Amino acid sequence: MERGSIALLVASALFQLVSGTVNISQWYPWGFSFRATHYAVAWVFIGSLAIHIAVKLPVVREAYLGGLTEPDGPGLSRRGLLRTTWVAAGLVVVATAGQSVPLLRKVSVFAVRSGDGPQDVPVNRSATAAGVEYADASTWALDVVYDGATRRFTRDELERLPQATETLPIACVEGWSVSASWEGVPVADLLSAVGAPASSRVYVSSLQTRGAFGSSELPPQFAADRRTLLALRLNGAELDLDHGYPCRIIAPNRPGVMQTKWVSRLEVYA
Structure with a gap:
């Protein structure tokens, strides 16, 4: 045993x-x-x-x-073991803390993310890795489906809807988190626009063609939360393609893999 x-x-x-x-x-x-x-x-x-x-x-x-x-003969003493443990723990901290401590980024070889990325936010999966090579806002449209009917929004139409700004983190299951300023349309307003109740759940589909997590589901408590946005801008600028252009989901208290990027369709279920 x-x-x-x-x-x-x-x-x-x-x-x-x-x-x-x-x-x-x-x-x-x-x-x-x-x-x-x-x-x-x-x-x-x-x-x-x-x-x-x-x-x-x-x-x-x-x-x-x-x-x-203390043991007799050759070998590591208890004090030596403790010193070695503390040194090893210190090296692990230095090797990983760069994802949160900018001064350590150049030496943190095991940091999950460097902290660098477009618009000052790291990218876990790029558009290329997700199979989204190009997103043309002139031909793209968001479909919001509810009760057998579909309402289509162009990006210009989304821009003309009332906008909200929220400071929310991208919190990855791998251990890193970065707060950012997001601006876009509250998902609750899109539900209201198609006559869906605030207690609806929303299935989110993406333009992504490769890799896991190409879709997600917003339970009612997230869909009704005014802080849950269909984000169009990040840190004061239009979303970078790697961050989900033309639009993406950002919601409070959700893991990053559920903050679906390159959104193309919202299916609403009351």
Whole structure:
């Protein structure tokens, strides 16, 4: 049992480290979902660690009851182990904190995102990676579908609707978060324009043709929230294509993967 727990512990730790590092570079040579698998293997790691601790509890108990002494002969002392642990923890902080601390960005080789990007907001998936090579506002239109009827809005028509500005973060499940100023049309106003109740849920479709999360669903509490926007501008300028031009969803307290970009269709269900 002890050897099995160690094998699981080491294997799961190596998987988390290797797959996480590959994820940072956005290279996915496997066919499974990184996020779901990474989460599942984390439970394998926790379980194997718990088993290993349980197996070793008699040894730990005996050591504490008998008094702790420094081991004889060569090897790492307890103080040496603590120093090594603190140094390793410090290196990890320096290597990852650059996503939040600008001064460390050049040395944070394991930061999930550098913090750089168009309009001062990092990009997790570019338009090219999503298969959105070009979005022409002269031919693009947003379809809002409710109760068997479709109302189409051009980008100019969206611009002429009452606009709202909200400061909301893009909070990625990978651990980074950046606040920004978003301007656009409250989704609640679009629901009202097609006669849908505020308690509706909204299925959001994107122009995205590659990769996961090309669509999302806004539950009623998000659709009715006046801070949930169909954003047209970011930090005072028109949305960059990589940030979802012609328009994107931005809502409070939603993970970044659910803030759908390149929106083309809203299907409303009362």
